[in-house]
Amino acid sequence: MTTLVPVRSRIDWLGIVFAALLSLAIVGPLVVVGTWAFTEVWRYPNIIPQQFGFRFWGQTLGRADVWNALVLSLQLSTVVTLLSAVICLPAAYAFARMSFPGRNILFFSFLAGHAFPKFGLLVAIAAIFLQLNLIGTFWGVVLIQLVGTLMFMIWIPVAAFQAVDRRMEEAARDVGASPFRVFWSITLPQAGPTIAAAVLLSFVGTFYETEGAWLIGAPGIRTMPVLMISYINNQMVIQYGAVLSVLLWVPSFIALMFARRVIGGGAFARGFGG
Amino acid sequence: MSEVAKAAARPLMENAQSRRPLGLLLVAIPVFLMIWLVVWPAINAISRTIWRPDVDGNVGFDLSSYAFFFSDRYSLDNLAITLWTTLVCAILLLVICLPIALYLRFSRSRLSGYVQALAILPMFVPSIILAFAFIRVLGPNGMVDILFNAVGLPKIRTPYLTPWGPVIGLVWDNIPLTVLILLSGLGSVANQSIEAARDVGANALRVFRHIILPRISNSILVALSFSVLGIFSSFTLPYLLGPASPEMLGPFMQRTLREVQDPIGAMTQAVIAFGFCIVFGLFYVRSVARNQGK
Amino acid sequence: MSVLHIADVTKTFSGGTNAVDSFSLDVADGELVCLLGPSGSGKSTLLRMVGGFEQPNSGRITIDGEEVTHLPPERRPTGMVFQSHALWTHMNVFKNLAFGLKLRRMPAAQIREKVEAVLELVGLAGYGDRMTTQLSGGQQQRVALARSLVLEPKILLLDEPFASLDQHLRERLREEVRDIQQRLKITTLFVTHGQDEALSMADRIVVMANGKTEQIDRPDVVYRDPKTPFVAGFIGTMNLIEGEVSNGIFVRSALTVPLPIADGPATLAIRPEALDLSASDIPKASVHRVTDYGSHGLVDLDLADGTRVKSMVAHPDMLRAGQGVDLLPRAFAAYRNNQQIYRS
Numbered sequence: 066m067t068t069l070v071p072v073r074s075r076i077d078w079l080g081i082v083f084a085a086l087l088s089l090a091i092v093g094p095l096v097v098v099g100t101w102a103f104t105e106v107w108r109y110p111n112i113i114p115q116q117f118g119f120r121f122w123g124q125t126l127g128r129a130d131v132w133n134a135l136v137l138s139l140q141l142s143t144v145v146t147l148l149s150a151v152i153c154l155p156a157a158y159a160f161a162r163m164s165f166p167g168r169n170i171l172f173f174s175f176l177a178g179h180a181f182p183k184f185g186l187l188v189a190i191a192a193i194f195l196q197l198n199l200i201g202t203f204w205g206v207v208l209i210q211l212v213g214t215l216m217f218m219i220w221i222p223v224a225a226f227q228a229v230d231r232r233m234e235e236a237a238r239d240v241g242a243s244p245f246r247v248f249w250s251i252t253l254p255q256a257g258p259t260i261a262a263a264v265l266l267s268f269v270g271t272f273y274e275t276e277g278a279w280l281i282g283a284p285g286i287r288t289m290p291v292l293m294i295s296y297i298n299n300q301m302v303i304q305y306g307a308v309l310s311v312l313l314w315v316p317s318f319i320a321l322m323f324a325r326r327v328i329g330g331g332a333f334a335r336g337f338g339g
Numbered sequence: 340m341s342e343v344a345k346a347a348a349r350p351l352m353e354n355a356q357s358r359r360p361l362g363l364l365l366v367a368i369p370v371f372l373m374i375w376l377v378v379w380p381a382i383n384a385i386s387r388t389i390w391r392p393d394v395d396g397n398v399g400f401d402l403s404s405y406a407f408f409f410s411d412r413y414s415l416d417n418l419a420i421t422l423w424t425t426l427v428c429a430i431l432l433l434v435i436c437l438p439i440a441l442y443l444r445f446s447r448s449r450l451s452g453y454v455q456a457l458a459i460l461p462m463f464v465p466s467i468i469l470a471f472a473f474i475r476v477l478g479p480n481g482m483v484d485i486l487f488n489a490v491g492l493p494k495i496r497t498p499y500l501t502p503w504g505p506v507i508g509l510v511w512d513n514i515p516l517t518v519l520i521l522l523s524g525l526g527s528v529a530n531q532s533i534e535a536a537r538d539v540g541a542n543a544l545r546v547f548r549h550i551i552l553p554r555i556s557n558s559i560l561v562a563l564s565f566s567v568l569g570i571f572s573s574f575t576l577p578y579l580l581g582p583a584s585p586e587m588l589g590p591f592m593q594r595t596l597r598e599v600q601d602p603i604g605a606m607t608q609a610v611i612a613f614g615f616c617i618v619f620g621l622f623y624v625r626s627v628a629r630n631q632g633k
Numbered sequence: 634m635s636v637l638h639i640a641d642v643t644k645t646f647s648g649g650t651n652a653v654d655s656f657s658l659d660v661a662d663g664e665l666v667c668l669l670g671p672s673g674s675g676k677s678t679l680l681r682m683v684g685g686f687e688q689p690n691s692g693r694i695t696i697d698g699e700e701v702t703h704l705p706p707e708r709r710p711t712g713m714v715f716q717s718h719a720l721w722t723h724m725n726v727f728k729n730l731a732f733g734l735k736l737r738r739m740p741a742a743q744i745r746e747k748v749e750a751v752l753e754l755v756g757l758a759g760y761g762d763r764m765t766t767q768l769s770g771g772q773q774q775r776v777a778l779a780r781s782l783v784l785e786p787k788i789l790l791l792d793e794p795f796a797s798l799d800q801h802l803r804e805r806l807r808e809e810v811r812d813i814q815q816r817l818k819i820t821t822l823f824v825t826h827g828q829d830e831a832l833s834m835a836d837r838i839v840v841m842a843n844g845k846t847e848q849i850d851r852p853d854v855v856y857r858d859p860k861t862p863f864v865a866g867f868i869g870t871m872n873l874i875e876g877e878v879s880n881g882i883f884v885r886s887a888l889t890v891p892l893p894i895a896d897g898p899a900t901l902a903i904r905p906e907a908l909d910l911s912a913s914d915i916p917k918a919s920v921h922r923v924t925d926y927g928s929h930g931l932v933d934l935d936l937a938d939g940t941r942v943k944s945m946v947a948h949p950d951m952l953r954a955g956q957g958v959d960l961l962p963r964a965f966a967a968y969r970n971n972q973q974i975y976r977s
Contacts, residue, residue: 080450083442087457090511094472095464097482101475109480110488156366165362171370173628178377180620182572185612188592189380192387192602192609212376215369232719235686236777238706239713240733240784250732254723273465276574280593290467297471297579307475310468317463 101307121304131309134292141203141278141288142271145210150264153218158248160219161226172223175216184276186212191280201285209277214267225259226252262323269320273313289313381613384606391603404607416585418611424505424577424587425570429563431510432517436562439514440521441547444528455518462515466508470579473508474499504580505587509570517562524558525551561626564619572612588612635659636820637683637788642692644678644844652678654844655692660788663818665811667831670841671867676824677792679841683822684713684790696787712781713790717797718773720765726752726776727761733784751783754813771802778810782817789814789821795830807834828868832856840864858976862968865902872908872942874901883967886936887917888960892967894975900968905931905945909961916957918942925949934958 100114101107105121107114125131159165160172178186190209191200199205229252237247253260275290282291293313296306391401408414436458443455461469476482478499487495498504528551536550574589581587586594588608596605613620637660644653653675660666668676681687683694685706694702701709721729730748739747752758755775765773774794781789791810795803811834814821825831831838832852840847840855840863847867848860859865866873876885878899883892890901910932918934921941930949934942942960946952967975 077446077448077450079442080446080448080454083439083454084450084457087439087454091457091460091514093482094469094476097475098468098472110485112485112489152368152372156369159362159365163362163365165360165366168362171366174370174378175373176624176627177373179568179627180617180624181377181381182568182612182616182620184572184574184589184592185609185616186377186380188596188605188609189384190376191596192606193380193383195596195602208376211372215373215376219369230717230719232715232717233721235684235706236713236715236719236780237721237732238686239684239711240780241707241736242732243707244705246736251721255721257723273467275465275467276589279574280597283597290465293467293471294575294579297467297474303475306471310471313465313468317465320463 098307098310101303102311104304104307121302121308125305125308125312128305130287130292134287134289135312137287138272138289141206141210141286142268145207145214145271146264146268148207149211149214149218149267153215154222154260157219157222158226158252161223172219175219178212178216184280187277187280194281200281201283203286206278206282206286206288209281210271210274213274213277214271217270218263218267221263222256222260225256225263228259229255265320265323269316272316384610384613388603388607388610404603405611407604408607408611413585414591414608417588417591420502420585421571421588422615424502424509425567427506428509428513428570429567431506432513432566433559433563435510436514436517436521437559440518440525441551443518443522444525458518459515461511466512466575467579469508469512470576473504473511473580477504477507499580500582502582504582505573505577508576508580509573512576513566513569517566520562520565521555521558524555524561528554557626561623564623564626567619568616568623571616636662636697637822638693638695639679639683640693640695642679642682642689642694644675644682644687645690651675651844653682653689656841656844656846657692658839658846658849660820660822662820664836665814665821665823665834667835667838668822668824668841669826669828669831669835669838669867670847671826673843674841675844676826676839676841678844680713680790680792680822680824683788684711685709686713710787711790712784712786712788713792714774714777714781714794716793718777718794720773720776720780722764722766724765725761726757726763726765726768729765729776730761730780730783733780737784747783751779754782755779756809770798771806774798774806775809778813782813782819787820789819791821791823793824793826795825803830810834832868840867842867858973859902859966860973861971862900862902863971865966865968870905870943872901872903872905874903874940874942875899876901878967886938886940888936889917890962890965892975894967894969897969899974901962901965902968903942903962903965905943907962907964908942908944909963910934910944910946910952910958911961913957913959915959917960918958920952920954920956920958922954923949923952934960 102121103117103119104114105118106116160168187209190212194200194205194209199208233255234247234251237251238244242250273290274288275294278286278288278291279294282288287295289309290313293306293309296309300306388404389400389402390398391404392398393401439454439458443451443458446454464472474481477495477497479494479497481497484494484497487493498507532550533546536546541549572589572592573587574593577587578590578593581590588611592605592608592612595601595608637658639656639658642653642656643651646652656675656679658666668679670676678687682689685701685704685708688703692702693700696710706713721732724732727748730751731744734744734747748761749758752760755778757772757775757779760768760772760776765776768776777794794810795806798806807830823831823834832855835852837849838852838855839849842863848855848864850858850860855864856868859868859871862873865871874885874888876883876888876899877897878884878892878894879896881891881893883890883899883901885901892899892901918936921933921935924931924933930946930952932944932946932949932952934944936942944960952958962977964977966973966977
């Protein structure tokens, strides 16, 4: 490894500057929200809240709209993730391991979704759903969120299946395993961790998906992020939003922990065209 | 070894006849969904905004919705604010992320792990939480006001509900992927090539200008295309943080569709957004496809 | 008695070239046969056809009298050891070995017994609980061997199993595999591009080039009496000199060798150790470089027209660069149209 600075001083000043600025700009706002969630009284211009407490947790969690939104969001994410797994994983295996006419064109056609500005595409989809009376329905939101997971759930598993050493599969055939047994005992466990990451990321992504849910779902379908929008717009009690933010961030945190290894590798960025 | 590699690249068993229909069958549903929910809506939006029924119900070529958009003061203001936001965000992202990526690529210090973690963190903060945090920090009587007040400074002019609101939020939101894409591009710059340049007497700036920049120019374009595609039609952050008028295309389209209940108008706006992004979209798709092809 | 019988097998890849071209071979019970050739010679493809990973376009493969030509790998009594060992990294060593036995519905106690016996055989007793990724390259290859042996295949197939190991380890494993093979008397087909490996391990060597058999013989015969110029050039060091024969004399530049064959072009093949040098008033070649290996020396010589030949000499210190010498071939062979037509 070389550096751009020929003689590096022992103290990494540049790093300290970056770390400080990023801490301030990225962690800072999150800390403020976290503080608000555990605050009972915080009047301007006090630097720290006058009174900490869990009172608003009880109040927030006692609200029926919060529970309804949470249940609905979990239902939606589960349905969308399961559907996209059922639909996409066999397709990913086919793309990775089988040869059929039009394979490459079909594979790269999944990029089409990325050629459009996303919300513009959602509006175009919504215009079609309007004619199909899917606006404001559960399945309308499922379909529009499926669009977001589709490419993701194909491309990452395809890479995972392709990364499985062909010869491991051949060795399993060699000791007497049928093609299906090879898939079950060798290919799937080998590709498993990456596929699990893709499934988890698609679950979390769907959970937080705001634009499609708001555009298609409103007013009947109120997911957590949609509820959060109305809290930001109309709710006078700041703590409700803060508690909800902290709650909302939990699945994301799990995803963060899980995805660290996936994102560590350059493969992830390459998936985005880097 | 080439014969082994060749052999390994082919399917295990070559009973291709029996597998062909199966492979097509397995990909049929996602392909159908993709055509129905991506390709068809795009075509539908274009065709329905240019072939429209006139008063007698005869369908004909008609660009009046576009003519309206481009003659309507309010629509044009919205387009202008969208273009301005996209441009400012792209510049800011580059100015912020390139130094971070360069630092991460060439630093051996232990701090770089922390810096990388921070730079990637926004990827795991949903934009809705970001919007809330933004208001609590930069909004009226927010954290910044509190701290300024404590040291005797006047209140800031809050960017909340001004065009700068979405800019700050969108830049924050797009830092992780921009850094990751740039970092992945910097990975292709060999240490030896930099050492060789230093060896012949190039200083850090020249190394950057003549060795690093040419190598990562493609990554920069990819990162820019990706953020432009996201920012141009962003919805949540401009809707929550931006001004009500003029508004960015995202909220504008949503309002036209759901509140004004004018699907033709909304589709016209969507097609115009497609038009402005087509170059970036195609470039981005081409880059990803080429990367996958490797 | 022949266990493996390959008859007239041809394999054509989509490019149109024949990877294996009407290949036939009989392997006797307990025999170790090496398929030796440069990469692209079709030796791996042939092995994969015996294992069932490729289907021949024509020809038949029988094992123990039973035709297996179109059987999938899981229904063939063959066990393959792959170059990259192809161990299942999500299983430990024991599970890697037990997988095939479980598929055969063997009781757990018996599986344990068998796996431990085989691990003992390959010198990895007690390694059952290790993950394969914790093992060294040599250990991994031993596990791969054990995974095949534990199923007691009729034929063991080894596809360049030592290619990814370093020289020292390669030599040790070579001996171990040979020992195990002889102890178990297991019929083995071994693919390699290294002649050392083939010469030191094989009962018989099949030299292949461009999908065709060049020669099938015992290692010493292949070395001493290569039947084609390809084999002559591929195995060991060989001076292959193109020239013309007229009136029973082979001529290339100043080099003349009596060769009692019909007139026409011919390729003369002389091992460096069979080419003696002597001082001469009318030199046929000049010394280009002398390399002293201690036990012997290797001399590079140039004929007048620039043709380079090598000679092995006992006393290299007697020679200097630029010196003129006479060439005295002790033993040689001649080839014409890819066939041996004379051997002294």
